[in-house]
Amino acid sequence: MTLEQILDAYRTRPRFARQFTAWRTFPAKPAQVAEFPEAMDARLRHALARCGIAQLYTHQARAFAEVQAGRDIVVVTPTASGKTLCYNLPVLDAILRGGGPRALYLFPTKALGADQVDELQQLIRSLEVEIGAYTYDGDTPGDARRTIRAAGHIVVTNPDMLHTAILPHHTKWLRLFENLRYVVLDELHHYRGVFGSHLANVLRRLERICRFYGSAPQFICCSATIGNTGEHAARLLERPVAVLDESGAPSGERTVAVYNPPVVNPALGIRRDAVRESVAVAEELLKGRVQTIFFARTRLRAELLTTYLREAARRQHLDPEAVCGYRAGYLPSERRTIEAGLRRGTVRAVAATNALELGIDIGHLSAAVLVGYPGTIASTWQQMGRAGRRADRSFAVLVATSGALDQFIATHPEYLFEQPVEQARINPDNLLVLASHVKCAAFELPLRDGETFGPNTLPEILAYLEEEGVLHHEDNAWHYVAEAYPAEGVSLRSASPENVVIIDTTDPRPRVIGEIDLPSAPAFVHEDAIYIHLGRQYHVDRLDWDERKAYVRQVDVDYYTDAQIAVGVRVLEEFARERDAAHGEAAVTFRPTIFKKLRLATHENVGFGTIHLPETTLHTTAAWWIFPRARVPEMDTDALEGALLGVAHALHNIAPLYLMTDPRDVGSTVEIRSPHTGEPTVTLFEEIPGGVGLAERLFALRGELLDRAAALVEGCGCEHGCPSCVGPVLELGPEAKRRTLRLLRDVCVPA
Amino acid sequence: MISPGAAITPAAAGDGVEILRAGFGPGHRHGRCAVGDALRAIDDGGDLGRTVWLDTETTGLAGGTGTYAFLIGLAYWDGGQLVVEQLLLRRLSGERRLLTVLAERLAGARHLVTFNGQRFDWPIIEARFVLARQRPASFDAHTDLIYPARRLWHRVLGTHRLSTLEAEVLGAPRSRDVPGWEIPGIYVRYLRDTDRAALDPILVHNRADLLALVLLHGEVSRILRAPLDAGVALDWEGTGVLVGRRGAHAVAIECFERAMLGACEPGDRWRVLQKLTRAHRAAGDPDGARRRWEAEAGTWTRPDRFRAHVLEEVAKARARQHEIRGARAAVTEALSIVDGLLEESGSLRAARAAGMARLADRLRARLARLIERDREPSPGRETAGQHARRGA
Structure with a gap:
């Protein structure tokens, strides 16, 4: 079957045709x-x-x-x-x-x-x-x-x-x-x-x-x-x-589509699992031997996809080894092998995270399947751009999950095609970032008085560094006099440079199979977690936190694990406040609590366990909204908590559209009585040490965000609330949707 | 410590630079050694006047352009005495002048001697010159004593730090010395409170380092000229390597033989034997190398992996000298040892057993080649034939 025929089948077969909410074809473009x-x-x-x-x-x-x-x-x-x-x-x-x-x-x-x-x-x-x-x-x-x-x-x-x-x-x-x-x-x-x-x-x-x-x-x-x-x-x-920005390169005809999986529980607003549904869509592509790349939002999903795609490959009499995973944490040699396989065509399908989004050369593929909205329009087009040949036809589809942002895109696909692509934001004058580079700069050459380096706050930074014994002022110049080599203490990437190494002890001779960045380790390689690597399951026997080593063993079980991390926030300084909204500096703590065991394919809960790991702290900036207790006398504490969680869910989901950033750059948490405000409070914080200005932007948009969140909840087709608006109703209670709306509409007055 | 005999005179000051000078006559002793003896041992091709010993104190130990060399100590032979001159940066802004003075002092020198200066002191000074937009001085040779010191003493003393060598080799232990890691902090404090007296212990430390450097240079020169009568504890293996590099193969062989006396573990014996037999070959005596392997086979009779390896070397040496039968005998015995060990390989770790199996394969191949050669009427022609085939 050719790609042409497969696309026709998608448009005509009822199983698929109804689920496409957008289908656009872009004509071929000749070379200039x-x-x-x-x-x-x-x-x-x-x-x-x-x-x-x-x-x-x-x-x-x-x-x-x-x-x-x-x-x-x-x-x-x-x-x-x-x-x-x-x-x-x-x-x-x-x-x-x-x-x-x-x-x-x-x-x-x-x-x-x-x-x-x-x-x-x-x-x-x-x-x-x-x-x-x-x-x-x-x-x-x-x-x-x-x-x-x-x-x-x-x-x-x-x-x-x-x-x-x-x-x-x-x-x-x-x-x-x-x-x-x-x-x-x-x-x-x-x-x-x-x-x-x-x-x-x-x-x-x-x-x-x-x-x-x-x-x-x-x-x-x-x-x-x-x-x-x-x-x-x-x-x-x-x-x-x-x-x-005008490319003269040619491109073949491209079809870009958005696919919303069928609803399986209308009351709860639950749709068929996007991973499963993607595999169903992709099975046609595998059958037609169309080389395809899959993008998943998380490492876990990439691994689940690999597992399911291999099963599908077997059904289609395709060598399961021709299906690969690709994500951060694979060893460089494994990655090089997969890249070469893609170029040669021996790898027919690859399930990747955005680790493959960067300009790594894997040649031209014919189809791209995005399992879940990548979070930004820019990433969406970059990932879809992986499918595109100079002469032949290509196909890219976004398969929506049940998440709020995904459902917004699936029901308003024009957003994807008409909205301008997100803007990249940086804040080179972030005090933490700037101060660390002033140190490095002084180490490289003494800073002369009156010399500029970024913003005009430089004199204060220099005075601070002198007080700390890092710089010494003499003869119109600031000299570096500390012993430490300053660049060593400054990592350019948001992720901490530290890793946990994952060691497979299945064979008598232990072997390193991968690594994971330190902040992600508590969620993925806590003891008794099921860690999935190259489609194989491993049980984590022991996590040696001090040595940064996780010892795992190959297993074959029918469940995977999902960790819960309790988030606490402490306001250190309030920068500005307008009525019931404010922003400022905060210390956010992450404490791993329990993990759930979820059955593969059905995701039903089959057990849980406790995680024993130290909590970690992030110093960052945050914005918060206050919902004064006195204005909602009718709600008891449980009801209020459910409603606050609903507000946090909706705000967290809507914020990225306005911030033009990746949803993972922002986190959220709720408090029934915040030690800082003394009232029920919903906080959104930046997941980046020191922040890059997103919280300030959230504060500037404080009223609009509440309105938009209310519109999202109100416009959702579910009865009592669903993951697309206020979050999983089973955890929030059946009244959550109504109560969330009440908080959003009547209680918080942000300006 | 430097004996009180040396007079320290402020030579110049101003513009943020202070220069101190001290002279040490040939009779000045530091531990067991005298300055005059050391300089005679060094000699340096009769051009002692163009040798400069250098040691610095810095604001950091990691290097890089933000590290200042705030004290540069120099030693040189002048007017019948060893002059120790110290250039002290009293203010960071005086650095340009300090470097100008340093460049003047180094202008006539051809040979630089340091301890760890190739990796640490000199790159920092070069960086300072570039930053001051001045041309760094250049030398014909830079001797870094840390390398010979490591070979001569590390295994014996467990370290090759200058202070330990000073105590153990020169017999001059220091008391009340400022620890090296405290020095940057003391200087940075001085920059703020300008309490000049706080720097005195650093100046004393640096002078002691320089004197130790010169005397250690003397000791190293003396030892390498005649290691067998050095009269101090030496690592004979490292000494053999150094002497061998100077072309004194016979002395190197003797050094390695002494090292063998102390080498009990198979791993150590193997390492030293390699160097020892290589020295025999370098001396143009392949027969000596063969005899040494044979002697080892005679000494080490336990049928273990080490003996198998030694026998393999015996076979190789014999084959080189066309003693095919002898070579075969050695390989056959080695093979029987390895096969025996492999049979009990239940007790061996998998990796070890795999290595052993590879050794057995190699021995079998060698034996096959020897049997082949043994059949040939003229080994010489066969070798030539093989070369011809390879060339084709």
Whole structure:
């Protein structure tokens, strides 16, 4: 069966046809090409010709011209549109012209950097000119490092290495910094939130060091589509950046659809499980041997998908090994094998988390199935973009879950097609982030009085650091005098750099099968958890928290586990308050409590256990809404708690639409009597240490959010409340929907 | 400690830099050693005047551009005495001047000597020069004594820290010395309260380090020239390596033989034997290497894995000298040992047994090759033939 026929079947067979709430077909787009620019070095043209490239796409030619004209640029292009030439051509051209210019390439991950060096070296080989292009990362051996420092025309690295290894040792990189002409920043959209805020500061440090050595590099950036590419790039680089967003690359005809699984319990508003339903939809694709990628929101779902897809593959007489999982926590070698399998076509289906969303080269697939709304429109299009061939037809479908946001999208699919894509937000002047980079900057070069580094709060930060014994002021400059190496204590990523290693003890010879970041460990590898890896189940026998090791054993059971984490919030400082709403700084504690055992396929509860692990604390910013007790005399404590949970559920679900952020960047909690406000309170907090400004935005939207949440609950088709509006009614009580609405409509007066 | 005999004179001050100077005559003793003896042992090709010993104190131990070298201690031979000169940064803003003075002092020097300076002191000084936009001084040679010191003493003393070497090798234990890890903190406190007296213990510490550096250099030079009559406890294995590198293979062999006397575990014996027989071959005596393996086979008679390995080496050495029958005998015995061990492999760990099986396979292949060679009428021609085939 061809993809064409499968799509026809979806439209005509009643089993599926009714469930599609959107079905749009985008016509094929021919390539737009341009001749090689006049200014381009002849050797480069010949090399391109040898690689089979006779013309450029228009965006590549324009990028070349803009860079030649001395502008900083950001190129916005879909997946696989030849964006690497947008930076490799101007850089190689400049190197060929002589004068010894150098370039620094930054990729968000090591794997992407390695990918790029391979491609770059192929082009250099066909140039037949001696040009040194090297990766410099944690795996680079000591003597190779010296060569790279002395002779690397192009140094490929990641922001973390620039931050911890290159900038603090800039005198060893004298040759690079003196001659630095270009900085390439790929995957710019990835640098948002806390990572982006850190990167902006690392770039401030880079500019400082370049000034010291008398260079002023030009920036060439690439980004996937986001709502504010130019603004985001300008915020990161702190200068205007020319946006090139018209791709000349061709694309085949594409169909994009939204699929809402059938309702199985109308009263409770429960729909058929999205994972199961996705597998049903995908079985047709497997049958037709259409190479397909699945995106799941969580690691657990990716593993469940892998398990079910393998069963489906068996039914379709397809080798189950041709179905793979792909997520963070797999070993790098496992990932490389799967990527290669996808490119060669031996892997026919892959169930991935957003770990595959980044520009990792897996070739062109024919179909993409998104199991659940990824949380942002930008990620939706990026994930759907994984299916798309230059000539042939492709298909991408979003299968909605029962969650509120998913149901909103499924019932209002126009939102997906018409709403502008989210904006990337960073806050480089977040005090915590800024202060840690001021330290690093002073370590690299003393900060002169009157020198600027970010906002004008610098004098206060410097005074604070002097008090802490980190800096010493003398002769119009701030000198770093602490003993510690400052970059070591500053991680650029929101996730803590620490990991828990997962060790399989099934065989007498224990073996590391994966790893998990520390904050996620209590939920996934607590004792007696069922941890799923590559579709196999493992029982966690022991979690050694101090040693950061989880010991697991292969098992075959018919359930999985789901951990509950109790969240507590303590307000440290109130920044602003308007009637019944406020925002400020807070300490949030996470205490793992129990876990549920849920049967595979039916998700019914078959038991539970206790988790014994220490609680963790997050210092962040939060916004909260007060629902004064006196205004709801009719509710007893249980009723009030149910209603508050309903409010929190609705607010938490609606907030990402306004914040234009990933739902996981925000958490929520409720209190019957908050120690800070003395009243029933619902708090939304940022899941990022120090916050990146989301809480302040929530406060600014305080009234609108309540109205919107009320509209969501009211407009929901369920009777008493459902996961799509106020949350699972079995836990909240049958009156939850009515009571939640009462709180939202009548009780809180936010302005 | 430095004896009170040395006069410490402030040589210059101002612009945030203080310079202190002290002189030590040839008769000045530090523990068992005298300055004059040490310099004679070093000699340095008769160009002692162009050698500089250097040791720094810094604001941090991790390195990087934010680490200041606030005290740079230099020692050099001048006018019949060893001069110890210390450049102290009294204010961070004086660094440019400090580096200018340092560059002047180093201008005529060709040979730099440090302890751990290749990884620590010198990269920091180079970074300081670059940051001050000055050209770093350059040398023909940089001797870092930490490397020979590690070879000579680490296994004997359990450490190769300078203070331990000073006590154990030079016989000059320090008392009331400021611990190294306290030094950055003391200096940072000084920057705030400018209590100059607080820095005195650091200056004393640095002078002691420099004197120890010069005398240790003397000891290392003396020992490497004639290790067998050194008169101090040495790690003979490490000594053999150092001496061998200088081309004194006969002495190296003797050092390794002494190391063998103390090596009881198979692992240690194996490691030293490798070096020992390599030294025989480097000395142009492959026969000596063969005899040494044979002697070991005669000493170590327990039929274990170690003996099997030794017998394999015996076979290889004999085969190289075309003693095919002897080689076969050795391999056959080695194989019977390994097969015997494999039979009891129930008691062996899986990984160990797998290694053993690989050894057995290798021995069988070797035996097959030997049997093949034994049949050939002329081994010389066969070898040539094989080469020709490989070349084709």
